[in-house]
Amino acid sequence: MSAKQQRLYINIDHVATLRQARRGAEPDPVEAAIACEVAGADGITAHLREDRRHIQDADIMGLKEKVQTYFNLEMACVAEMVELARRIKPEQVTLVPERREEITTEGGLDIISDPSRVKSVIESLTEARIRVSLFIDPTPAVVEQAKTLGAVAIELHTGTYSHHPDSPKTIAALRDSARRGAELGLAVHAGHGLTVINVGPVAAIPEIEELNIGHSIISRAVFIGLDRAVKEMREAMRSARSS
Secondary structure, three states, X not given: OOOOOOEEXXXXXXXXXXXXXXXXXXXXXXXXXXXXXXHOOOEEEEEOOOOOOOOOHHHHHHHHHHOOOXXXXXXXXXXXXXXXXHHHOOOEEEEOOOOOOOOOOOOOOOOOOOHHHHHHHHHHHHHOOOEEEEEEOOOHHHHHHHHHHOOOEEEEEOHHHXXXXXXXXXXXXXXXXXXXXXXXXXXXXXXXXXXXXXXXXXXXXOOEEEEEEXXXXXXXXXXXXXXXXXXXXXXXXXXXXXX
């Protein structure tokens, strides 16, 4: 299984962040998505936040129309976003936590304290034939809860690992949770804070089918271009997977 190519989805939010700095038209995240696909990305991820700090509604419409690979919409577990997703019908929705004061997502979605709310959203999206993934912290109990609630996929939050990549505990948590997810029949994804420097141990986990990576690729593209940045990450993943 370790030799199987892992999917790479590019999160293009921060192309929109750069555009919104001037409230103009450039750079266009939809153009960036197309360039990422040409460079070899397997899919495109975008997070439409409630405060619209980067990705805008028009971007989501454009991505749905133009993306040729696979469109993964990240969104909060709220009625406004559920209604939009059911109308737009991306191939996949990943439910993520969201707090307006945060700079970036700081942890996994809480699916323990109010499970009925999450379950209701999953059911509504599933009814619309939208695949649902949950962005969660890497603990077996939370993985098991994701299965109970009816998700078909999980995305393990790699933020703690990314801050402490040399800690055996952080990578062990990802390995154990990925293994448990696969045992339960869940598709296992991972992402947050991954770079070409730290991606190797995560990419090497055989149960992880897909990585969602954005900020580091967009940042790297400032210096070497989007095409090379995507290919550089792909090569880092491939090397870890085949070793």
